[in-house]
Amino acid sequence: MNPILQDKINELTNAQKFECWYLVKHNPDFCNLCYMIDALEEYQSFHNAANVEDAVNQKITQINSSKGLSLSNNYRTLRLAYFFGLLKMGETGSYQDAVLTDVFKEIRIKCNSNYERTDLYQDVINRQIEKLYISSEIDESYNGVRAKFRIFPIMFLYKVLLELGNTTGDYSISYVEYAYLVSTTPKTSDYLQTMIYIKLLRDDPSAESSFTQFDSKFDNRMNKAIELLSFLDCSNHRIKIKDEYIKYVASVVYAFENGKNEFVSFAEYEKFLCSTKSMRDFADDKLEDGEMENSDTIFVDESTRLTGGTNVILYGVPGAGKSW
Numbered sequence: 001m002n003p004i005l006q007d008k009i010n011e012l013t014n015a016q017k018f019e020c021w022y023l024v025k026h027n028p029d030f031c032n033l034c035y036m037i038d039a040l041e042e043y044q045s046f047h048n049a050a051n052v053e054d055a056v057n058q059k060i061t062q063i064n065s066s067k068g069l070s071l072s073n074n075y076r077t078l079r080l081a082y083f084f085g086l087l088k089m090g091e092t093g094s095y096q097d098a099v100l101t102d103v104f105k106e107i108r109i110k111c112n113s114n115y116e117r118t119d120l121y122q123d124v125i126n127r128q129i130e131k132l133y134i135s136s137e138i139d140e141s142y143n144g145v146r147a148k149f150r151i152f153p154i155m156f157l158y159k160v161l162l163e164l165g166n167t168t169g170d171y172s173i174s175y176v177e178y179a180y181l182v183s184t185t186p187k188t189s190d191y192l193q194t195m196i197y198i199k200l201l202r203d204d205p206s207a208e209s210s211f212t213q214f215d216s217k218f219d220n221r222m223n224k225a226i227e228l229l230s231f232l233d234c235s236n237h238r239i240k241i242k243d244e245y246i247k248y249v250a251s252v253v254y255a256f257e258n259g260k261n262e263f264v265s266f267a268e269y270e271k272f273l274c275s276t277k278s279m280r281d282f283a284d285d286k287l288e289d290g291e292m293e294n295s296d297t298i299f300v301d302e303s304t305r306l307t308g309g310t311n312v313i314l315y316g317v318p319g320a321g322k323s324w
Contacts, residue, residue, distance in 0.1 A: 034115035172240030259283025
C-alpha cells in the first residue's frame with residue numbers, strides 16, 4: 001500500500017469515535033422535525049402535557065393516525081432542529097425555552113403546516129443543509145472529540161466533487177471515499193491532502209478493505225442530511241452532482257471561496273443559521289462596523305494564513321488547484 005494512504009489509515013486508527021463530520025443519530029427528516037416543533041410550541045404555550053417528551057409523543061401519535069404517516073415520536077430528534085436552524089437555544093439550553101426561528105416560520109407558511117409536503121419547501125431544506133458547520137457550539141463535542149473540526153462540510157464536498165468532475169468527467173465519489181477520506185477532513189485548508197488520498201485510493205482499489213474496518217467508528221449520519229439535497233444523487237453507494245445542477249454548485253462554491261467564508265463568533269454563525277439567508281447571501285455579506293468587537297474568534301484559523309512572500313513548488317493530483 002502507498003505509504004501516504006497508510007498514514008491516513010494510521011490517523012483513522014488513532015482517531016476517537018465520531019471524530020468526523022457528525023450529526024446526532026436521529027433521522028434528519030424535516031417533516032418529522034417540523035411536526036415535533038409544532039408540539040413543542042403547543043407545550044410552551046399551554047403546557048398541555050407533563051413534559052416535552054409527552055407533548056411530542058401525543059402530537060406525533062395524532063399526526064400519524066390522522067395523516068397515515070410513520071413519524072418517529074422520539075423527542076430527542078429535536079436536537080437536530082438546532083443543527084438545521086429550525087430552533088434556537090434559549091437561555092437555559094432546554095427545550096422549554098427554545099426559540100422558533102424565522103426558518104421554521106418560513107417553512108410553516110410555505111406548506112401551510114402540512115410538513116409532509118416537503119416539495120413546497122425543498123429550497124429551504126437545501127439552503128439549511130448547505131449552511132451546516134462542523135463543529136460549532138450546537139455540537140456538544142465541538143471542543144472535545146471534534147475540537148479540530150471547523151469546516152462547512154457541504155461546501156467542501158461540493159468542491160471535491162467539482163474538481164474531480166472537471167478532471168475526470170465524473171462528478172462523483174464512492175461512499176468509501178466520502179466516509180473515510182472526505183468526512184474525516186477537519187478543515188478546508190486540508191483540501192489538497194484529501195484529493196491526494198482519493199487519487200491514491202483510486203489507483204489502489206484493494207486498499208478499500210483497510211478503510212471499511214472503520215465503518216462503525218465513523219458512522220456520522222451526515223450522509224443522511226446530504227441525501228436530502230436535491231442537487232446530489234446519493235444512489236449506488238456514490239455521491240454525485242446531478243448533471244443539471246453542476247453549474248449551480250459551481251456558482252455556490254465560487255461565491256463561497258471568493259466572498260466571506262468565516263465567522264468571527266458563534267453568535268454570528270447562529271444568527272446566520274437561523275435566518276432565511278443562503279450561503280451565497282452570506283458570502284456577499286460584509287461585517288457591520290463594530291461587529292468584530294468583543295467577539296470570540298473561534299472560527300478563524302490563522303494558522304493557515306500566509307504572510308510575506310516565498311517561492312513554492314506545488315505537486316498534486318490533476319484538478320487540485322495547483323495553477324490557482
